[in-house]
Amino acid sequence: MRNIKLVEVRSELAAGTRGASLGVDALKIASLGKKSDFFTRFEPINVQDANNYLWKNNNFPHAKYIDGVFEVINNVHDTVKALRLEKKFPIILAGDHSTAAGSIMGIKAAAPEKRLGVIWIDAHADVHSPYTSPSGNMHGMPLGMCLQEDNLSCKQHDLSDEEFEYWEKIKKIGGDFPKIKAEDIVYIAVRDTEEPEDLLIEKHGIKNFKTSEVREKGIEKISHEALDILRNCDQIYISFDVDSMDSAISMGTGTPVPDGLTVEEAINLNKELIKDKRVCCWEIVEVNPTLDNENIMAKNAFEILETTTESLVSNF
Secondary structure (H helix, E strand, O other): OOOEEEEEEOOOOOOOOOOHHHHHHHHHHHHHHOOOOHHHHOOEEEEOOOHHHHHOOOOOOOOOOHHHHHHHHHHHHHHHHHHHHOOOEEEEEEOOHHHHHHHHHHHHHHOOOOOEEEEEEOOOOOOOOOOOOOOOOHHHOHHHHHHOOOOHHHOOOOOOHHHHHHHHHHHOOOOOOOOOOHHHEEEEOOOOOOHHHHHHHHHHOOEEEOHHHHHHHOHHHHHHHHHHHOOOOOEEEEEEEHHHEEOOOOOOOOOOEOOOEOHHHHHHHHHHHOOOOOEEEEEEEOOOHHHOOOOHHHHHHHHHHHHHHHHHHHOO
């Protein structure tokens, strides 16, 4: 059986809409409604956030609150690295998606010799840099951080000296090298991208299983194909952003997008993918109960969390 450890990250610095820091507790409220004992079964670790930076001036228009984001990603890196060195399986409940960079960096730092694959289930590609991001919101940059990819051929902005210095520091957390290869990223349900991201995806031939392909082929075949793309990887990390689900059912997240997965598809996809013995960490992000009625998103997200964990436990 896997030695599961819950990791709670209540950061919302990098999101464009406030409220994602409340997502972890919304999941806990949802578990009470189901009378589930999930949160009594696993002892959680709470990673220190830096949400107090939201009350300070943001001096970084192209990488908003990058000083605080740097702190949080460092904290996540340290936590995940320590857990992986102890052979524990982190299940990460996080707010904004920028902290996924810390998860990847921590996994890699614990086993630098192992090739790490990423399955990114999301409406967005999140491979921007401060040079290309139209919003400056850093939850759109975690894969750019891990790839050490500035994408300067698509440069839209000049950075201040301080922005540049923090961006360089973030990319070097866990070591000054790319933590993953672009060819070792698999996207599922990504459908809201900007041109700089599209050009990177095309340049590196990153596979994106769109929602229509998921429905056409079915969850089992998509899972098999996604894992086969990563056949040369020693470890696999899965990051599930709740906005991968259709906007009709994902109001409780900051950036909902139409044409996404159903709740049932999301449940079955994560249940299937996590059966692969190379999976070493699973993460759910971007639940924002302030945008929701009756905590619906958190209820759906908790069902995904609980059933994915059950699949992990029953397959080991």
